[in-house]
Amino acid sequence: MTIMILDGQGGGLGRSLIDAVVKEYSTAETVAVGTNSAATAAMVKGSKIQGATGENAVAYNAARADVIIAPLGAYFANGLLGEISAAMANSLAASPAFKIAIPGAGSPVNIASHKSLSATDEIRQALALLRQRFPA
Numbered sequence: 001m002t003i004m005i006l007d008g009q010g011g012g013l014g015r016s017l018i019d020a021v022v023k024e025y026s027t028a029e030t031v032a033v034g035t036n037s038a039a040t041a042a043m044v045k046g047s048k049i050q051g052a053t054g055e056n057a058v059a060y061n062a063a064r065a066d067v068i069i070a071p072l073g074a075y076f077a078n079g080l081l082g083e084i085s086a087a088m089a090n091s092l093a094a095s096p097a098f099k100i101a102i103p104g105a106g107s108p109v110n111i112a113s114h115k116s117l118s119a120t121d122e123i124r125q126a127l128a129l130l131r132q133r134f135p136a
Helices: 012-024 037-044 055-064 086-094 120-135
Strands: 001-009 030-036 050-053 066-070 097-103
Touching: 001 012, 001 037, 001 055, 001 086, 012 030, 012 120, 030 037, 030 055, 030 097, 037 120, 050 086, 055 086, 066 120, 097 120
Parallel strands: 001 030, 001 066, 030 050, 066 097
Antiparallel strands: none
């Protein structure tokens, strides 16, 4: 199984996701994909996972992933303060992967049934969704 973690800006959410995913899914191939080099560097720092950056990296890895975990804004063109191009959003949408979106407090998209949660609780919920679909 290949799990793609996508993040932008400073990569902090992606780094926390990687820590949680690698701990529980140690046999899965986990790939960090950043919208910028700072995000990628933060996600792979101190780990043995592979990282890639940019629009082509999003398209390439999204097409091959079994699971994509990313902030909700990553699934929309101009999301993450403009870091998500239309091509990136289209690559994510076209991917057959099981997708998990982390809403995040700064997302311009609101989910009617969503409660405001801390980043830690959102990561816990993301892992619960992953476990439901792919038991560890």
